[in-house]
Amino acid sequence: MFLKSLKIEKGSEEIRNIRFRKGLNLIVDETPTSDEKKSGNNVGKTTVLRLIDFCLGGKGENIYKDSEFKSKGNTAVENFLKNNDVLITLTLAEDLEDKSSSNIVIQKNFLSRKQKVQRIDGQSLSNGAFTTELKKRIFGSDKNKPTFRQIISKNIRDEKNRLQNTVKVLHSSTTQDVYESLYLYWFGIELDFDHADRKQKLSSDISVELSLQKKLSQTNTLSQIEQLLLIVNRQIVELEKEKSAFEVSENYEMELERLRNIKSKINKTTNELTRLELRKELIIESKYELEDEIAHIDTSRIETLYKEAKSLIPNIQKTFEETLNFHNEMVSEKLEYITQELPGLETEISHLKDEIRSLLDREAHISDLLIRKESSKSLPDLISELNQFYEQKGGLEEARKLWEESNQRLNEMRSELDRINEEISGREGELKNRITEFNTFFSKISSRLYSERFVLSADVNSKGYELNVSSLSGNLGTGKKKGQIASFDLAYIQFADSIGIKCLHFILHDQIENVHDNQISNLLTNIVSEINCQFIVPVLRDKLPDDVYVDDCKVLSLSQEHKLFLF
Structure with missing residues (x-):
């Protein structure tokens, strides 16, 4: 055209x-x-x-x-x-x-x-x-x-x-x-799917997931959680044995079944309460971070960065004040969005706490019916201690679940990214051939200008392919660099025409x-x-x-x- x-x-x-x-x-x-x-x-x-x-x-x-x-x-x-x-x-x-x-x-x-x-x-x-x-x-x-x-x-x-x-x-x-998607396109290497869009989305999602794991690791790593769970479960088993040592009433089987059902409900309800409280804590932490972002924003520093960005991106349309206002409005909207769930969570948490208290009262009542003799530790103390361990267990299991789900997502995304990279790597020979053909034009034009042959190469690293131009003279002055650029642009047109x-x-x-x-x-x-x-x-x-x-x-x-x- x-x-x-x-x-x-x-x-x-x-x-x-x-x-x-x-x-x-x-x-x-x-x-x-x-x-x-x-x-x-x-x-x-x-x-x-x-x-x-x-x-x-x-x-x-x-x-x-x-x-x-x-x-x-x-x-x-x-x-x-x-x-x-x-x-x-x-x-x-x-x-x-x-x-x-x-x-x-x-x-x-x-x-x-x-x-x-x-x-x-x-x-x-x-x-x-x-x-x-x-x-x-x-x-x-x-x-x-x-x-x-x-x-x-x-x-x-x-x-x-x-x-x-x-x-x-x-x-x-x-x-x-x-850049990889652009370079592949320039040299006519198109895959059967929109690999560039998907690869960039995967890379972004992986970064988000790694940030989440970094936040989780500030409390406990997955390995630490698994070890803590072993200790908590061991303590629960020992305390349950202590409870079972109490002599029970004549209605042993019936009362014991009732007690088991209540304990099961306490366990499930406690797990749900722990999950909701963790969710609430994360929302409140995010809320504080956003409020802090508004309260402590360094406007002078942002203005300096804004001016630097303006020098690099001349076509930015917004003024600094508009950008700052937009930033604060976006943060406020984000704050409103993430906190809209809090009232419902607090209501549900309150309801679960009431339900747990009711279940604990019923458990204590039934346990009192089953006791016939004194113990070195009173039953209410045992129940209180057990409840603390069950709560800890619920929190640890919820944290383990978050880790396992995050790891699964990471593994799936990395596997897909590996498949995309493998498909791109499968076209490496074609890409090298294209660049070799391009260099026949590039080196010829540069040789005519400077009696020196510039060459283009496609180098690959962990993030994909990148293009580099090299020559025997090393660093170039301003004028020679512009000659290299002109040689590249003209050679590309010749190359593109040669292969359609x-x-x-x-x-x-x-x-x-x-x-x-x-x-x-x-x-x-x-x-x-x-x-x-x-x-x-x-x-x-x-x-x-x-x-x-x-x-x-x-x-x-x-x-x-x-x-x-x-x-």
Whole structure:
């Protein structure tokens, strides 16, 4: 899929209609570097890339907000976009050289709710459905993971992490499970099930289960519980023998049967009471933790973290105050949700305690009827001591049950995760062959740029596969790193075409001027023209080498007097 055009309209007025071509597409800032009073900044050349990204499901805030200082964005641009009914139309084409080839027309504006425009070929879609539909239309896939935005992340190199990293193009907090699904997809390794979605869910659930076990182990481990149960059961047996030593009445069998039934009920009721009290304690503990989270939240620290996150995630929509309020509201709602069960639990616990007291009174009464002689220990004391051990036994058995159920869940989840990993490992040979083929293109392009061959490798560890790029020179400078990134992106298009993987045939690459003139010339005048692609580059005219014929490749000319939005 290629870029055909990008149109900017203000109401019925057409502001820009950028027509893209095959090969090199230059968005040129004509501001001369010799004029010290003029700057090549803020004319809109990078904004073109971000408008394309916006139409492909991006948030669009980076168009008018500073990546570091969100409160110091370009208010004039934001007001222009939101107050003037500005509509952005991006047209993609299956083949730029075939006029009859299929097109995809994407339209978006910067408004919200009922005024929001978000259409694909005239069909309005919600946020989730929008990117899902783009994934179906462009890549022919309806699986949940990887997402459309993840797949195209390497095609839009306009933000810091994507300008500095060759393959780690997602947010810095992205887990290896997510990257593994993305890498497998890039190289055409698709399983028969949505393994990425399921694997990520299993990994998350395992982490939750391990947290639960950590909480349980703060009281007793499973091994400790089993040993304590042996001691408690031994004490119960000994005390029961003491009770049986008492001489009983003439109605021995009948009274003893009644006594056994009552003891059985006491045991069952005590177990249930212990279970409910444990449940109540866990809810109250969670309640205190949530209340503490609201009461002791360090707003200054969160604000610092929020600013750092904003610098890494430029498209976060919410302000810090909204985020903090949202956090407190969510915690309050969570507090209300987890405590709504408490009144019912307390009522049930009270009822069970009353029932136990009644049963104990009946047990004591029957035992008194059975006693004919004195004992070294009175029957009420024996019964009281027995009840304490039965309560301990009930609590320990409930804790053991929680441990055993948790272990069973962990074993089941780990077994399923192992099966998924085994199925992925079964495709290892295919993945290595694909990467070997990719490296034929990658190393060739990098060799032409730097007389050095970069290679990609798929390395596996306990968390799955990850991709790494290596070279003989070790660490790379900024310019050479960008050359490596460009080599990777161009090589991927060649590779995908060679084995029939659907891909975007355009690359948006900002800050290309960091590459040395020798490599820029080779890249822009020779290599790009030989590949079935579009290489879209915003750049200052004076930053390009003389042998790059700017006017032949220019699709848009901007300056301080002639900015993108013409205001």
